[in-house]
Amino acid sequence: MTIIAQQLILGVLIGGLYGLAAAGLSLVFGVMRVLNVAHGELIMLGGYGAFWLATLLGVDPFASLLLVIPGSLLLGALLYWGLFGFVVRAHEETRVKNSLLIGFGLALALHALAVRLWTADERSIPTSYSGAVLTVGDLAIPLVRLATLAFALLLIGALQLLLSRWRWGKAIRATAEDWQAALLTGIDIRRAYLLAFALGTALAGAAGTLVTVAYSVSPSIGLEWTLKALIVVVLAGLGSMIGTFIGGLVLGVAEAASAATFGGPYREIIGLVIFVVVLAVRPRGLFGR
Amino acid sequence: MLEITGLEAGYGDVRAVSGVTLSIAAGEIVALLGPNGAGKSTLLNCVAGLVRPWAGAIHWDGEDLRALDTHLVIERGVALVPEGRRLFGGMTVQENLELGAFAARVWADRRAALDRVFALFPVLAERRRTPVQALSGGQQQMVAVGRALMASPRLLMLDEPSLGLAPRLVDTILKALDAINRAGVAVFLVEQNVPAALSLAHRGYLLEGGRIVGEGSGAALLADAHVRRAYLGPLAVRTENAP
Numbered sequence: 001m002t003i004i005a006q007q008l009i010l011g012v013l014i015g016g017l018y019g020l021a022a023a024g025l026s027l028v029f030g031v032m033r034v035l036n037v038a039h040g041e042l043i044m045l046g047g048y049g050a051f052w053l054a055t056l057l058g059v060d061p062f063a064s065l066l067l068v069i070p071g072s073l074l075l076g077a078l079l080y081w082g083l084f085g086f087v088v089r090a091h092e093e094t095r096v097k098n099s100l101l102i103g104f105g106l107a108l109a110l111h112a113l114a115v116r117l118w119t120a121d122e123r124s125i126p127t128s129y130s131g132a133v134l135t136v137g138d139l140a141i142p143l144v145r146l147a148t149l150a151f152a153l154l155l156i157g158a159l160q161l162l163l164s165r166w167r168w169g170k171a172i173r174a175t176a177e178d179w180q181a182a183l184l185t186g187i188d189i190r191r192a193y194l195l196a197f198a199l200g201t202a203l204a205g206a207a208g209t210l211v212t213v214a215y216s217v218s219p220s221i222g223l224e225w226t227l228k229a230l231i232v233v234v235l236a237g238l239g240s241m242i243g244t245f246i247g248g249l250v251l252g253v254a255e256a257a258s259a260a261t262f263g264g265p266y267r268e269i270i271g272l273v274i275f276v277v278v279l280a281v282r283p284r285g286l287f288g289r
Numbered sequence: 290m291l292e293i294t295g296l297e298a299g300y301g302d303v304r305a306v307s308g309v310t311l312s313i314a315a316g317e318i319v320a321l322l323g324p325n326g327a328g329k330s331t332l333l334n335c336v337a338g339l340v341r342p343w344a345g346a347i348h349w350d351g352e353d354l355r356a357l358d359t360h361l362v363i364e365r366g367v368a369l370v371p372e373g374r375r376l377f378g379g380m381t382v383q384e385n386l387e388l389g390a391f392a393a394r395v396w397a398d399r400r401a402a403l404d405r406v407f408a409l410f411p412v413l414a415e416r417r418r419t420p421v422q423a424l425s426g427g428q429q430q431m432v433a434v435g436r437a438l439m440a441s442p443r444l445l446m447l448d449e450p451s452l453g454l455a456p457r458l459v460d461t462i463l464k465a466l467d468a469i470n471r472a473g474v475a476v477f478l479v480e481q482n483v484p485a486a487l488s489l490a491h492r493g494y495l496l497e498g499g500r501i502v503g504e505g506s507g508a509a510l511l512a513d514a515h516v517r518r519a520y521l522g523p524l525a526v527r528t529e530n531a532p
Binding site: 171174177181189 | 337338339358359360363364368369371375376377378379380384387388389390391392396436437439440
């Protein structure tokens with residue numbers, strides 16, 4: 001019983017990062033109708049950003065968020081101007097197809113770049129508090145992973161606030177709901193697209209930092225994280241960032257439960273089962289409009 | 290104020306508007322009448338920059354609107370209430386209205402604009418925190434008109450505002466349009482409800498098959514035999530012929 005409870009706690013802890021990873025993908029897809037399959041590679045880059053800041057400059061990995069997030073925002077803006085900005089000119093139905101091509105190309109390029117810069121080795125960021133554990137009864141909660149969950153929740157909350165209060169945040173939501181109506185209210189929707197893509201990239205960078213400090217990073221983690229994020233987006237549906245976060249927790253717990261019940265290899269399968277079942281039973285997702 | 294000359298537009302290979310020339314002066318109410326598929330919506334969408342015309346010119350205070358993106362057309366003082374309202378369903382009445390004032394020219398004054406809309410449609414003030422998808426059709430149409438007004442336009446274009454509304458609500462909307470016009474806003478009204486449109490409009494154009502086939506004052510069009518036969522139905526013709 002204790003072992004299962006312990007597994008479920010670890011599931012919740014990684015689930016927060018699934019939620020954060022999915023929030024960026026959901027924002028970009030919801031607003032631009034563009035599926036960025038290189039989202040996991042952007043997470044990977046954020047991880048290496050934190051890794052570099054820690055090893056070269058000795059920056060604490062949590063503090064490095066203050067640099068990784070603005071850096072990712074800028075990277076997102078550059079990627080929009082250089083690549084994805086061309087996709088949104090296309091008709092809505094051809095957008096997803098074109099974005100898949102661009103996304104796969106970008107994913108391959110970023111993977112090769114990461115191998116070149118950081119080798120194919122797995123890296124992590126050791127800190128003085130890495131081994132700290134919070135003990136509750138028989139359960140051990142790793143403090144760093146608990147902190148990543150708190151940071152993930154904080155960032156999702158900040159995003160939610162930005163989307164509901166900021167003038168351009170409202171513009172992003174309006175564009176996601178109906179881009180023609182958004183145009184008619186005087187919104188420059190290209191700018192809303194740019195901001196959504198930059199914010200999505202910033203969320204990916206932040207998620208990558210937290211993944212690297214709590215787990216590890218290597219050039220090949222991208223596809224896995226894109227897949228997890230995609231499962232959460234399908235599970236939660238579009239339109240609610242809090243819903244996406246909860247969807248991440250659900251996936252984390254479901255993975256832990258399936259690993260505890262059927263054995264380790266089933267961890268990866270449950271996500272795909274959820275994917276198929278949600279699409280069959282409730283295609284708009286748990287919290288989707 | 291608005292001058293459209295020789296406008297040609299369509300979708301793919303299908304021509305929807307051919308050689309349309311019309312104009313709207315400051316402070317006017319102009320109706321554009323015609324059957325389904327006559328090209329009325331295409332014409333409005335061309336002015337708003339949602340559809341790129343094939344040929345012809347659209348001048349607004351001397352500036353060619355064809356080169357401008359929609360958000361810049363709104364910035365210039367033209368607003369469109371689109372067919373089917375196109376509200377942001379998940380947002381509240383107030384959020385929808387405030388987004389209507391997104392243009393930089395009006396954003397700072399959105400509180401005052403909101404008060405003007407609430408004065409025009411008091412029921413919206415009561416329901417300001419309600420998600421618009423929970424409103425009745427008539428109230429949703431009020432939000433749609435209000436959202437366009439939030440941009441403080443000098444020309445308000447409306448695409449079928451009475452569609453699907455009960456007669457009493459059509460009356461409310463028309464009264465509001467009259468009040469808006471008295472405040473100095475020109476109104477360009479696309480309608481299938483011809484008696485309603487012509488009771489309000491100073492002038493009207495008839496659009497059939499993408500071409501202007503008639504124009505005149507509201508009263509003249511109401512009396513026109515073709516208009517009566519085609520748009521007001523056999524009842525109106527019979528009344529005309531009655532002894």
